[in-house]
Amino acid sequence: MVGNHAVAYAVKQAKPQVLAVYPITPQTTMLEKLASYAASGELNAKLIKVESEHSAMASIYGAAIAGARVFTATSSQGLLYMTEVIYWAGGQRVPIVAGIATRAVGSPWSIWDDHQDFVSKRDAIWIQMMAENVQDAYDMTLQAFKISEDKRVILPVMMGFDGFVLTHTMERLNTLDDASVGSFIPERDFNIIDFDKPIGIGPIATQDNYIKYRYKAMQAMERSKEVIEEVSKEYSTLSGREQHGLIEFYKCDDADYIIVAMGAWAGDARVAVDELRSKGIKIGLAKLRVVRPFPKEKLMQVKDRKALIVLDRAYSYGSGGILATEVKASLYNANIPIYSVIGGIGGKELGKNEIIGVVEKLLSGKLESEVWLL
Amino acid sequence: MTNIDELAEELPISKPNIGSSGKTGTWRVEKPIIDLDACKKCDICILDCVENTIDKRSDGYPVIDYDYCKGCGVCSTVCPVKAIKMVAEVKM
Amino acid sequence: MNFLKGNAACPGCPIPKELDAILDVYGKKTVIVVPASCSTVIMGDTVLGMPSPVNVVHSPFAAAASIASGLSAAMKFRKDDANILVWAGDGSTSDIGFAAVSGAAERNEDITYVCYDNEAYMNTGIQRSSLTPYGAWTTTTPSHKHEFKKPLPLIIAMHNVPYVATASISYLADFKAKFSKAKSMKGFRYIHLLSPCPPGWKFDAGLTMNIGKLAVETGMWPLYEIENGVFKLSSISKPYIDKAKRKPLEEYLRLQDRFSGLSSEELANMQAYIDEMWNYIAKVNDSKLTP
Numbered sequence: 003m004v005g006n007h008a009v010a011y012a013v014k015q016a017k018p019q020v021l022a023v024y025p026i027t028p029q030t031t032m033l034e035k036l037a038s039y040a041a042s043g044e045l046n047a048k049l050i051k052v053e054s055e056h057s058a059m060a061s062i063y064g065a066a067i068a069g070a071r072v073f074t075a076t077s078s079q080g081l082l083y084m085t086e087v088i089y090w091a092g093g094q095r096v097p098i099v100a101g102i103a104t105r106a107v108g109s110p111w112s113i114w115d116d117h118q119d120f121v122s123k124r125d126a127i128w129i130q131m132m133a134e135n136v137q138d139a140y141d142m143t144l145q146a147f148k149i150s151e152d153k154r155v156i157l158p159v160m161m162g163f164d165g166f167v168l169t170h171t172m173e174r175l176n177t178l179d180d181a182s183v184g185s186f187i188p189e190r191d192f193n194i195i196d197f198d199k200p201i202g203i204g205p206i207a208t209q210d211n212y213i214k215y216r217y218k219a220m221q222a223m224e225r226s227k228e229v230i231e232e233v234s235k236e237y238s239t240l241s242g243r244e245q246h247g248l249i250e251f252y253k254c255d256d257a258d259y260i261i262v263a264m265g266a267w268a269g270d271a272r273v274a275v276d277e278l279r280s281k282g283i284k285i286g287l288a289k290l291r292v293v294r295p296f297p298k299e300k301l302m303q304v305k306d307r308k309a310l311i312v313l314d315r316a317y318s319y320g321s322g323g324i325l326a327t328e329v330k331a332s333l334y335n336a337n338i339p340i341y342s343v344i345g346g347i348g349g350k351e352l353g354k355n356e357i358i359g360v361v362e363k364l365l366s367g368k369l370e371s372e373v374w375l376l
Numbered sequence: 377m378t379n380i381d382e383l384a385e386e387l388p389i390s391k392p393n394i395g396s397s398g399k400t401g402t403w404r405v406e407k408p409i410i411d412l413d414a415c416k417k418c419d420i421c422i423l424d425c426v427e428n429t430i431d432k433r434s435d436g437y438p439v440i441d442y443d444y445c446k447g448c449g450v451c452s453t454v455c456p457v458k459a460i461k462m463v464a465e466v467k468m
Numbered sequence: 469m470n471f472l473k474g475n476a477a478c479p480g481c482p483i484p485k486e487l488d489a490i491l492d493v494y495g496k497k498t499v500i501v502v503p504a505s506c507s508t509v510i511m512g513d514t515v516l517g518m519p520s521p522v523n524v525v526h527s528p529f530a531a532a533a534s535i536a537s538g539l540s541a542a543m544k545f546r547k548d549d550a551n552i553l554v555w556a557g558d559g560s561t562s563d564i565g566f567a568a569v570s571g572a573a574e575r576n577e578d579i580t581y582v583c584y585d586n587e588a589y590m591n592t593g594i595q596r597s598s599l600t601p602y603g604a605w606t607t608t609t610p611s612h613k614h615e616f617k618k619p620l621p622l623i624i625a626m627h628n629v630p631y632v633a634t635a636s637i638s639y640l641a642d643f644k645a646k647f648s649k650a651k652s653m654k655g656f657r658y659i660h661l662l663s664p665c666p667p668g669w670k671f672d673a674g675l676t677m678n679i680g681k682l683a684v685e686t687g688m689w690p691l692y693e694i695e696n697g698v699f700k701l702s703s704i705s706k707p708y709i710d711k712a713k714r715k716p717l718e719e720y721l722r723l724q725d726r727f728s729g730l731s732s733e734e735l736a737n738m739q740a741y742i743d744e745m746w747n748y749i750a751k752v753n754d755s756k757l758t759p
Contacts, residue, residue: 019541019542019545020538020541020542020545022534022537022538048541048544048545050537050538050541050575051575052534052537052571053567053568053570053571053574054567054568054571056530056531056534056568057531057533057534057537057567057568057571058534060527060528060531060534060535060538060568061534061535061537061538061541062538063531063535063538064501064525064534064535064536064537064538064539064540064541064542065538065539065541065542066538066542067525067539067542068499068538068539068542068543068546069378069542069545069546070538070541070542070545072538086528086530086531087528087531090528090531093388094387094388095386095387095388153382156383156386156387191377191379192379193377193378193379194378194379194380194383194387194389195378195499195523195525195539195550196378196380196523197496197497197522197523197550199378199380199381200391200392200496200520200521200522200523200524201380201384201389201390201391201523201524202389202390202391202511202512202517202518202520202523202524202526203387203388203389203523203524203525203526204388204389204525204526204527205388205389205390205508205511205512205513205514205518205524205526206508206509206511206512206513206514207388207513207514208513208514208515210515211388211513211514211515212388215387215388215514218386222386388514389514390511390512390513390514390515390516390517390518391517391518392472392517392518392519392520392521393472393512393516393517393518393519394472394473394474394519395472395473395474395516396472396474396475396476396511396512396513396516396517396518396519397474397475397476397512397516398474398516399474400473400474400475403479423640424485424677425485426477426480426481426482426483426484426485426676427473427475427477427484427485428470428471428472428473428484428485428488429473441473443474444473444474446478446479446480447479448479448480448666448673448674448676449479449480449672449673449674449675450480450673450674450675450676450677452674453674453675453677453678454677454678462674
């Protein structure tokens with residue numbers, strides 16, 4: 003299946019009740035698939051054909067607090083447009099799952115893949131997971147529903163997968179049967195609209211109070227690390243496919259150098275690692291499956307290495323690569339060289355050869371601390 | 377099945393309460409005083425009070441809850457027999 | 469149902485009374501969606517609680533109609549016949565949230581949308597909205613606004629929704645009758661209230677109910693319904709088709725300082741606006757507006 007259809011299929015199996023999706027390249031074919039599922043009755047859900055992304059997130063927020071399992075998907079401009087409501091959902095602690103087909107943001111216009119849109123939401127109190135391939139996109143969507151509704155968590159989750167590279171690429175996909183999904187994701191138990199116990203949801207919080215709610219949210223985000231690992235283990239057993247929890251360490255045990263990456267090009271990095279290994283270079287890949295919460299404890303496993311290369315498909319202008327900055331912060335005390343590679347921005351083609359090129363430059367001592375692959 | 381009880385502490389919510397802005401009676405600059413002799417028990421002040429602070433006593437006369445009456449003067453304006461006077465709270 | 473006293477509404481503000489009257493009709497199985505507005509503040513905080521006796525869902529400024537759409541969909545799944553009611557100001561309805569309102573109306577979402585129109589962005593300190601009337605002072609129109617009020621009820625009616633009405637808390641029986649009718653219907657119901665604001669319109673707080681009455685009696689605020697596209701002037705407003713029966717506009721304007729200092733040209737324009745509006749009403753009354 004193509005990525006978009008794989009995610010739509012997972013969503014269908016999760017049995018949401020209310021969807022609201024607004025079309026945007028490259029997510030559109032997912033919406034169309036969901037619409038056809040809803041029309042045929044395969045998916046017993048109300049698909050609200052909202053008039054904007056802002057309304058898409060708002061509608062599913064409303065449905066979610068009243069007990070419905072919900073889903074939306076968007077990209078780029080749409081994700082930015084709904085930002086206000088994304089923060090609202092995060093701050094109010096509502097279990098919601100959103101699929102983000104990552105795409106560069108304007109200006110200038112680009113419909114092609116990078117991670118700017120996705121990472122711009124990293125402060126909004128949402129759990130963020132990123133898929134490496136179509137299989138991941140399917141698997142992670144199912145796990146996302148379970149994680150977000152876990153009583154120890156109660157946070158919205160976004161599952162990012164690269165636009166066009168995954169959304170429109172056909173790859174082999176192993177799915178779970180409906181009964182397995184049904185037993186994996188328990189019936190939704192989150193509903194705060196009670197006519198006998200009326201409440202105000204999201205009112206003004208006084209200066210003394212607001213910070214306490216944010217503190218609780220921080221604690222929930224920390225607790226979610228354990229829940230994500232648990233759900234990952236359970237899913238691994240159920241599917242027979244090892245999910246690897248927060249980070250997958252590929253050939254890292256004896257590695258001198260480690261590439262840190264998230265998203266589809268982790269797959270390219272994987273191939274690069276294999277090729278470099280065959281040339282005798284002791285290199286590995288730390289694939290971040292989850293970027294929020296940032297798995298800094300687990301990342302410590304790579305601290306005693308000669309160097310790290312962090313691949314970034316998004317940049318904080320005036321600061322540095324997004325992941326590079328977070329990796330450096332996590333490994334501050336480890337005192338190892340960390341190289342930041344900025345590439346793939348605006349959909350620029352980047353594959354294993356470019357990654358191998360970077361590693362070879364590092365080995366020859368010519369790699370700058372931050373390099374842009376123009 | 378709703379989860380208010382287990383989640384009330386964790387999520388930012390509020391519950392119904394009288395005096396959600398405190399004892400709003402302290403806002404008053406002028407206080408409405410009802411002359412019960414003039415009062416015809418027509419209930420217009422009770423119905424028109426925008427704050428729900430005038431109740432009907434068992435004997436039919438209106439009684440103002442001065443803890444919460446904001447002193448807006450609507451009752452005084454709408455009383456058809458001018459039985460409600462607005463009196464300054466503080467004597468200058 | 470009692471909207472609880474001791475809330476943050478300004479003295480003389482009709483909002484607590486309007487909500488009280490609505491909940492009397494709608495009852496406890498109601499969820500009120502409140503976007504950013506005076507009502508956000510009136511609804512209290514996490515510590516001291518809220519004056520609403522029913523569930524309130526707070527909403528970002530532009531999102532109320534959409535949140536209500538989602539709530540409505542969820543209630544259908546729960547097989548709960550709850551009333552989903554949006555309680556939004558003129559700013560949210562006519563300006564920043566307009567797209568969402570139009571979208572919800574177009575989809576005929578099963579919600580009651582109430583716009584309480586205090587004719588400016590009052591919560592942020594009296595800035596003009598597209599529903600501020602011609603001639604009004606606001607902080608952003610200090611030399612008086614020169615655009616006319618956006619005819620929102622008519623715009624919503626042209627979306628082919630089942631029910632549109634204008635109402636005023638100064639006419640309680642008519643107010644409650646319209647909400648009763650709306651409650652019994654399905655689909656997108658829109659009720660537009662003229663909600664006089666003492667600090668924003670600059671009138672003595674005790675005059676709220678009188679101002680509401682004068683708005684209707686001068687013809688400035690016609691009370692009507694548009695049911696399935698058919699325009700129906702409410703009985704209270706029927707006399708005012710006859711210009712002679714309309715009270716002089718002056719009686720409404722002189723009580724509100726926001727209308728002080730108008731030039732004779734501005735006054736003439738305001739009078740012409742009322743006359744034209746009533747010519748239009750006379751023409752369309754009892755006929756179908758929507759094609």
